[in-house]
Amino acid sequence: MDRNYVEALQWIHSRKQFGIRPGLFRMEYLLEKLGNPQHELKVIHIGGTNGKGSTVTYVKELLQNSGLVVGTFTSPFIESFNEEISINGHHISNDDLVYLVNKIKPIVLEMDRHEDVNGVTEFEVITAMMFTYFYEQKVDVAVIEVGLGGLLDSTNVVKPVVCGITTIGLDHLQILGDTIEKIAEQKAGIIKENCSVVTGNIGERALNVIVQKARSVGATIYRFNEDYTVHHILSEHLSREYFSFTNKEQQFPILYTTLLGKHQVENAGMALQIYFTFMEKCQFDVNREIICESLNNAFIPGRMEILSERPYIITDGAHNIHAMKRLQNNIQEMLAKTDKGKLYILFSAINTKDVSGMLHLIEEIQYEEFIITLFDHNLALTIEDYEKCGYSHVAINWEEAITSILNKMDKEDFFVITGSLYFISTMRTKLKELCNSIVSF
Template structure:
């Protein structure tokens, strides 16, 4: 089986050569050859610059604890490809990936022989695998994350019962557009005729674009702090965030999430509103206890994930400027609650497709932070020296990330804290190493 699995994965990876090719005609042809499985899968669809993965995770917990058989589709993966397609939180088995490739490969190979259909991308292939798999396994509901944008993303097929747009910021500008409004138009592309959409905490100019699309499609919209209300409850506890939630039909005076950061309150609120609408459409009752437990139990690796408490070590995939803005605000809040002797260390790396200058500017704005720049093995990774060119204050430059982590941990006291951040691919690479280093010190707690 291992040999067959490796062969299947090599075939999937072979499609990476075609890069990102927005458009729906290839995926629609492939799905049509498979019998259009997407039409038989009940699903919710989530777009957004940031917050998609967390919102998927909250919804997964809410649906699972409500007795549903739940499929989830996310990207990128943190440790293993199989994470991208899950049922009830269990990664797709190797043998099922082999089975799916055996089904899809003859169709894709045939497509490659025609000029119009040549060059199916890796993401299109995996999306088709996902829809076919969830259809075959008869999931009750699938929670599907958009890959890039929305309008022309290969997940934008079928008819979701509820759609969600978590956040909108400047990212992937070379593909989605140079302004918030242009990017919002791409995200709004997931809104279907007479559909239902929930929006997170969006900038006003982005929300106006979404509202225009809603009016043109006859869809219903539920806006953050307009049709549903989320109020952050300040707490000095590091391990949880607290909030209240209210809409026209439900009131939850106090809820919590163990995923830290004020932005997680917004993500949890968006997910809860989507869940409540889905349950209403299915004419199912909502149990407050299930809601509270589900939101608190939700966890996603690499997002403000605490790997150690003494010293405090957190990994966070703040991989673009909007994500870094959230991390910046979270760190400023954390510094207010720590002693004057506590030092903040930041280890950062990035890939060349991101606004590195913008991210560095936000990190440098945290005056108390001691910043170290590093690199990692990945085709798009920048060298530490290339990143350092964007810096305007004293920093440390250590190109080898393993040495950088070891040196930082060696100089830290139990009162200090370290944030490892930047590219999600960087977080995926270093996370296991950090866990091993901390476990060796018998300090590891709460890792995934």
């Protein structure tokens, strides 16, 4: 691997020492030194507790297939760091990444000398790289995923054409607040004057906060199953979801997506409303012919991702209570579609989540075998952490745990690997190799 690229990545990751530092003053200072590239972009800003990455992916496909040059910013990466910053699905090149680090690093090091703006974080560096890259590459639209929260997230320095809030759940309580209303207030912080807001399947208490914020700044709001409607269509198909979509101008009796789960249907419907809203506000022509193809082409690794269909082997980064509840529902729906097959589950998590609650949801599922394992990450739970949750049997080596399960499975069985997205990222490539060597598809 190119030495300059390795050194650039090492410098980016060295900023992890400053942790998570909510606030915009460092970001605004850094971007001002870079000429405020974020102000020159048409932006779609996507926040929410879960579903952000999938919604970004759907929106990207719709816009790209409409002939636009689309920049996307998502995190965390699953396979390679470069995938966090992409244009039309092509990850930023190593050379461009090195160029951006060389441009931004001197400014950051200078900021470190000043007490009021020092300690620029890793995510702030990456965000500045993204804005600069998209501006210099002249993208038609940047679809940007919020990192954490919204109001004080480093991406929240833009005035979006459209913003979306997917879901609201109890997550990152120490930073965002310990009630649904407090978290909703943070997520609603991305709503700006005169932008349009599209909401996903959000409970009444949180939605009231979002509606109030939208009204206070004169933003137009489009609500799930009120201003646009999505209906999940039940099907025996295990690797595709069907649904209908309707708003005041558009109607699609049947659409489908290969991203699995009822929540992916909701994400797809929200993405469609974002797409129609953006195209209208920017006076771009909508091409109905590309809708089906775009939704079907959407792919995001590690989110209800099927690696094999005989047996079914699925990875899903259900990394918090809200996501685990949806995974629980998805598994139960899949098992209900067939009267054959046993269920095996492998799980690992990090210490910033409500792991006890996630484990409780897994225990409610009728499984053949459930294994907790460890993985190499500074936030990964230890054997002692799991023992405190009441689990004394923990597989130290996740590769051996996977191999053990694969060797027990029949063609009709299901194997779900879940928990932290960092865990999914760590084991996904090796899992694919193990599947190919052990399972005859």
